[in-house]
Amino acid sequence: MKKRHLTLTAMLLVVLMISSILTGCGPKEQQTVATTEGSGEKVAEGQTTLTFTVASVPSIDPQLSNSIPSANVIKGFSEGLIRGFEGQIKPGMAEKWDVSEDGLTYTFHLRDTNWSDGSPVTAQDFEYGIKRLLDPANATSYSFAAYIIQNAAEYNSGKITDASQVGVKAIDDKTLEIKLVSPTSYFVSTLDLSCFYPAKKEFVEKYGTDFATSADKILSNGPFILKDWKHEQEIVLEKNPNYWDKDSIKLETVKILQVSDPNTALGMYENGEIDFCDVPTALVEKYQADGKTKVYMSGADDWMRINFKRTEKPWLQNVNFRKALNYAIDRENYVKTATKGLFFPATRLVLPLMAGVNGYYCEEYPINVYPTKADTAKAKEYLDKAMKELNITDPKKIVVEYTISDDDATKLMAEVLQDQVNTNLGISFEIKMVTYKQKLANDTKGDFDLIYNGWGPDYNDPMTYLELWETTNSQNGGKYSNTEFDKLIAAARVEKDAKKRMEMFHKAETILLEDAGFVPLQFRQRAWLSNDNLKNLSRFFIGADTDYVYAYFE
């Protein structure tokens, strides 16, 4: 029919017109550096560009930033007194350092090296950086990491206002002196955290609040130079020709793309657009079956916190009930069902990767209080004891509410635990889901029976986990309190002999577990994929979790 053909033709013309206009005003064609071939295919000889994704980079200000992706970026273009790589401490801006007899005074001797604008990196830059971190006017969230320094906590909380009293001083341009509150064996390793990186005073003051808000408003002193930062799209780093250790750096360019959806990132990896990526938990089984995945322990240590101040639920204060809870949970089955076998079952507090005297603390000081499988007989035994002590005959009368945050993964974990506990103990284990922020608020307020909680390490020492259970620690939301435990932790804080320290930790951790002060659940692991020719890319469990600085393609 004439009508149909006419209108169709007219419309096709219109569509063609519009689409040609739209092509013309497309988003600017971006100049992308040659993308890599991925998925283990043969890579072009001498590939020197590494491309990968992170979720989001809110800030690259060394003292203000507070996220792991930010740390991954900052560690590329900036460097502190030392540089950590896979747990090793290598010299960074400091060539060497010495410690005083009493373990309180550290003196760092800086090498001759410059910022990307040609000016020298000085001890004053480090002093300024640390004081900037602690200045209450900057309201940084990581200031607590510097509290081992003399007068740091007092300056940060406003008790003293004179910054010169803080135990950080530039003796001269190349010598930095740091005084600690008490001898701390792991102190030097904490200097790898970006909050301790240097900041040039004149540069920061020149830009004020705009400092570090774009690539031209921050200086580089690390293996790479920050070349370009398209916010929330990509960051480009280029090899720094003036870096003191430039011969160790094999890559010429690093492109860090910001993609928040993990499935999209995986798609980009499969498509050869990026060189490595994490595997979303839901797909782990599929990739592990192909034998392609690598797995690493991410440092996250999760548990059920118990509220010791919940007097209306007296079973929570009863050690036999708490023990029953610990024996009723089948951690092996839990990680298999709730995490597809990816996570590692935890029967103690301290992460297996934590450093001990010479090797790993957990190997040197094993603990065997709770099994990884459930022990239903022991669970029943302790529950009966508890019920007798509390004068309860019907276990269903024992109600506990487990507070978790409202995401699907956590919900599944909680449901598995609920099933195990209710089956093995016959009590009433309920789940309460709240928003993430509400969970944090409830934890601080002490408004919970049991709450899902965890910790990532700030430094490589068992203290980072154990001090959380000290009576006075602000993280101790359940208010667990044991004087023996407190004494051991306080003593370990000032003990200089490494072996004695670790033994104190071991004793303290054992007390905590025998007290059933909490319910250990899991040590998280992450699965990831990478090109076969990509070497020396490090996934670490403290601070920045992706170290690409020394990576190269074979």
Place this chain on the structure above:
Amino acid sequence: MVNYIFRRLIISLLTVWVLVTAVFILVRVLPGDPFTGEKTTPEIKANMMKYYGFDKPLHVQYGRYIVNLMKGDLGTSLKYHNKKVTDIIAQTFPYSADLGIRALLFALIAGLCLGINAALNMGKFWDYFCIILAIIGVSVPDFILGSLLQYVFALQLKWLPVARWMGFKYTILPVFALSLYTVALITRLMRVSMLEVINQDYVTTAEAKGLSSFEVVWRHQIRNAILPVVTVMGPITAAVLTGTFVIEMIFAVPGMGKFYVQGIHDLDYSLILGMTVFYGVFLVAANFIVDIVYGFVDPRIRITGK
């Protein structure tokens, strides 16, 4: 007409003010606060509350916010240190708008074409084809469509890129996924509207006068049938532009969506309020413009002033 415009303007401003006040109070009612994180000590939190002025009484905070709002200052993000909310919006909105406008244009053109075609070929193949397409478009959520398109066209066939917003070919999948629902909506609307118009007396008159079929369709039928579509353009613009969030996530488009969602998760008061105000003003303005356009297109409104 002037009366009509003026009345609409007052209502628009009032709407925005109510929105600001409501959200201002609501974010503070939510449990938790912007600064509590996994590792925040009470001292650090108190410090930050003071730094951002949250320790002052509520009405003082409100007053200060409104005064700044008048000056166009939406404050600083609480999570992205030192980043002004206006800067974040200025940085991300162009991408969301780009995606949204492309989707809108595509939806409008495709929807109109399909709707008109379906009406003119009622009962025949084209009609059924368009209806089925419309039902699919309305039923399938955009994130499923987005992921599906990504899987088929980017990963399997490798015809198009997986994600990001770097050139024209990057826009094809996200725009298509985002627009399909609106295409379906406009198709159905236009089809019904055209069918009503086709049966009107003035169409028969025009044909009897000897006008070509093209002139009949173009000058008489489409022009009248398009009115209902114009009416819904206001709310549709709103829906498409606020509906970009999920598509932005899937295709890694650096738009406002991520910040908005993350802001709510972090309880970043300034960011949530700022973006809500921005969107609110935007939507109210969009509806306001549609009201005015409607006044011009439909002479009945112009004359009666309603």
